[in-house]
Amino acid sequence: MLFIQQTLAAGMDCTKAANAVENTVCANTSLYELDAQMGAVYRELFKASVPAQAELKHTQRLWLKVRNECADDVACLDRNYSERLQSLLAQWQAAVAYQPDDLDKQALDDLQKRIQAASKDDPEFALDRALAALAVKTAAGGFDGDANEDDSSITHFPTAQPKDVTANEWRALSASRITDAAETGLTSYTLRDLDEDGQRDLIVNTYAGGTGLFTYVETWRRDGERFVKRSVEPESSLFYTNDRGANQSVDWISLRGKTYAAYRNSEYGVDRVYLLNPLKINVLVPTVTIRYRYELDVPVLQHKDDGNSTFELEPDLHRALNLAMAKVNESAAIPSKEPLCPIPATGAGENDYYSFGPAHYSIEKVADLPVFIGNDCYIGALIDWFGSYSEKNGLFAQLALRKPNSDDGSRTYEVYGRRHMTEVSTSIGKVELNEG
Structure with missing residues (x-):
């Protein structure tokens, strides 16, 4: 039986393995890594749960008895270790999760007022203006990881002291076994004071790519002669951004003397900004929600598939498309509860008339809607890139049309929109993400 003292270590001492399980x-x-991870999490949970230490020891002993029944069954051991690790991680997270305090609530109120004030002059970009004015101004230094000779998509923590790192910082970094924010990828590092203690902390930024072009960000707090990772989870991130299948970004801001990662997650009609404490485990997070209404327009001049040449819409078609756009609203049901076009007595099944159909993961379907062109009814779908918005073009979207019960395929038209802010609200809750 593996005693509690051994479990508290990062991993068991294999020179003393004495039974089938060990x-x-x-x-x-993989089993040894699970054992090491579980031991590390158990140790941190034990330190964070002083009132419940006796109960934690008891439940761990019970688990050890169940685990030992697996003997040399690898699948059984893997299942038991994985389940126990997840249970301990959940308990640890609950024990150490940061609880927003009065200062955080005041910062949240300040941000709301700044956005409202900025909207008087700039109802399109009030959030951007407010965040830019709050940008952290303390000095920061950065450096990249060393290239991997065998794989250009991977970098490693440097082996030599980078230019923007002091000798004192380099000693602490070298003693800390810095890991990337994702298992593999291109990693860069930023030194910035995140807790206003006069010492620079570490931000680790790893571009992992994948279908969502993911970038993961994790932080390490400077603690004397070492840097301490924010989380005990082997692969954790303070936040991530998904560049294909979401609209996410971060601004490092300062409010009420505190540094926050203002993490933005957007979609059509709404920006949500979460004020993450950069060196803590965030569960309940101060949140600002900004809602918009759009004036949508289908321009007469449309681009052909080559992206360069253009053509003009016929007046009747142009009028019909813009009439449909005028009826779009943020609460459109997908799929519709009623048929979008009249269902004929014979032909395709009813389902063909309630929705345009599924959209690709990299785009957001805003609404299914009917579009009447002359005597014909088409099923339309308004799609965008999760509310992506630019100063030059505003919202860029597309309206796709298809004839129900037809094999003619679909046709697509460009749609643009200008927004104005309609509401700014605050709350404290969990982070909601578009994961692509």
């Missing part, structure tokens, strides 16, 4: 764990790399 020998199996030591002979299997």
Whole structure:
């Protein structure tokens, strides 16, 4: 039986393996890693749960008895270790999660007022203006990871002291076994004081790519002669951004003397900004929600598929498309509860008339809607890129049309929109993400 003292270590001492379970764990790399992870999480949970330490020891002993029944069954051990690790992580997160205080609530109120004030002069970009005015101004230094000779998509923590790092910081970094924010990827590092203690902390930024072009960000707090990772989870992130299948970004801002990662997650008609404490485990987060209404327009001049040449819409078609756009609103049901076009007595099944159909993960379907062109009814879908908005073009979207019960395919038209802010509200809750 693996005693509690051994479990508290990062991983068991395989030179002392004395039974089937211990020998199996030591002979299997993935099982040994699970054992080490669980030991590290248990140790941190034990330190964070002083009133519940006796109960934690008791439940761990019970788990050890169940685990030992697996003997040398690798699948059984893997299942038991994985389940226990997830349980301990959940308990640890609950024990150490940061609780927003009065200062955070005041900062949230300040941000709301700044956005409202900025909207009087700039109802389109009030949020951007407010965040830019609050940008952290303390000095920061950065450096990239060392290239991997065998794989250009991976970098490693540098082996030599980077230019913008002091000798004192380099000693602390070298003693801390810095890991990336994702398992693999291109990593860069930023030193910035995140807790106003006069010492620079570490921001680790890893571009992992994948279908969502993901970038993960994790932080390490400077603690004397070392840097301490924000989370005990082996692969954790303070936040991530998804560049294909979402509209997410971050601004490092200062409010009420505190630094926040103002993490923005957007979609059509709404920006949500979460004020993340950069060095803590965030569960309940101060949140600002900004809502917009759009004036949508289908321009007469449309681009052809080559993206360069253009053509003009016929007046009747142009009028019909803009009439449909005038009826779009943020609460349109997908799919519709009523048929979008009249269902004929014979032909395709009813489902063909309630929705345009599924959209690709990289775009957001705003609404399904009917579009009447002459005597014909088309099923339309308004799509955009999760509310992506620019000063030059505003909202860029597309209206796709298809004839129900037809194999003619669909046709697509460009749509643009200008927005104005309609509401700014605040709350404290969990982070909601578009994951692509």
